[in-house]
Amino acid sequence: MPQLDMPLKQLQQYEGRTPRPHDFDEYWEKALEEMRATDPAVELVPAPISVPYAECYDLYFTGVKGARVHAKYLKPKGLQQPGPALLHFHGYSGSSGDWYDKLPYAALGYTVVSMDCRGQGGKSEDVGGAIGNTLRGHIIRGLDDAPEQLLFRHIFLDTAQLASIVMDFPDVDPDRVGATGWSQGGALTVACAALTPRIKKAASVYPFLSDYRRVWEMDLAKDAYEELRIYFRLFDPQHKREDEVFTRLGYIDIQNLAPRIRAEMLFGVGLMDSVCPPSTQFAAINKVASPKRLEIYPDFGHEGLPGLHDKIFQFFADL
Template sequence: MPSTFDMPLEELSRYRGTNPRPDDFDAYWDAAVAEMNAVDPRIEIIPDEEFQTPFATCSHLWFTGAGGARIHAKLLQPKPVAVPHPAVLMFHGYTGDCGGWLEKLGYAAAGFTVAALDCRGQGGCSEDVGGVRGNTHRGHIIRGLGDAPEKMLYRSIFLDTAQLAKIVMAMDDVDENRVGAMGGSQGGALALACAALEPRVARCAPVHPFLCDYKRVYDLDLAKDAYAELEEYFRKFDPQHRREDEIFRQLGYIDVQHLAPRIKAEVLLATTLRDTVCPPSTQFAAYNKIASTKSLEVYPDFAHEPPPGFAERTYQFMMEMC
């Protein structure tokens, strides 16, 4: 097997991350989850007027998240209802949206409730309440770096994933012990964050997760593409890197590698060794900290792209909950 541009696979299997972990990290996220649990979600489920199928009801799920934002997800509920049945949560890539109905029908046809989140302020319908209406699209990693750690936007986005899981688990026809989470890139990071913050998630299938080990990304000179805002932040707000340690420490609050030890779900993770968008070492920093049952699928010759066959492997992995 060829070596990754990053570090050899043997070293990757031992790598534990570079970005610092704040001393009060656990207290920070315990307080965040308590805040989420105190929110009245004001749930609305509205059937879609244009798309329905004989075997699933397709609806728009709305709920109130942290800071009062109204958050949207597409919801597919199988029919006739088999009680209780499993569910899957789907998370999308950076700046994207929850996608169309068609790509979710395979799980609904197999008897899963499916909920696919629109990340606040990105390409979908969810609201970003950070001072403007509509989306903010990019710059979400650095949102809040000049303020208290509680103001960081990904804190709210991570909480949205856990709140969606909590809402789906509370549905009368869903078995709360058979809920899975999945996604690629940002979606992979959010699947891991969801499983970390809602420990009842049973299965988690991330692909080349984003939002891991920010300092490693910067040290590799790969603060480009999806991570370009890191370099832009230094160029505009700390051009001589006088606050570098402080900045990476604050980013540590929203670093998925530090949430990974909280995961209790069984994890199936796919990594691509030629990925220069989400470098392999950053993904391994998170994977190596997962203490629950886990397995890794490695694709040596692939970059930041869907690894062939892994969608089907994920489907089989989730079907084991049926």
């Protein structure tokens, strides 16, 4: 069988290469304190789409550092008691997308909320404010500033704050909330489940933002990870700060958050994925201590994985 990365047996034992900062847990506890102290000032605006079984809204809330974050919100009609909810996160540079692909869950009585990441393809606000490079890439945004200025810190917190908002909705049972996404969305699913232990189930497909040093060592700092190469070429051309840089990135490496997860997990992995290499995904997967299930596609890369949407739909059916 063709092989891009390690053999599967080795992948299942792999623990990652990116350093974990010594104050990692303290860093995220302080971040969560900042999030909890932020008034979300939730605003709901009726959306120009009509279906017989759900009300659709544009939802806005204030995240850390004052950014207004947008999400699509679908509220089922006719609920007799609080029901399940599903959080959806999109791929890198994308957006929450059309209403269409959220409607099947709403038809089943699920509240569905799909977030736009700051500064990417949707309606959320990027307030900036970090010293250093802002030209290319969100991974490296804030890398030359204090660790508290890393942009993905803020985006990870947005997922947790949105989960908290949704869990407070009167139509939602806070113990029946799930999360899902592919690529960057898969990474945000991991982050959300890690920072919100009450998440019940989560489905993450070929998660991004994991094991940055492994990506670099595989010479795959291109495509979605190209900004790693750009950063070194512009700001550390002789790699004198390489250890420092990868340690700093460890704050926003999902493999370091994964041990916090309590949700039941489903992971989708393509073993020929050259965008998010399988070993980087397994670095996070192997650190999840809660029940987990893997759907492995040996011949597939960073692309559609046949039948997986149906499997994810069934995975959430008992929420």
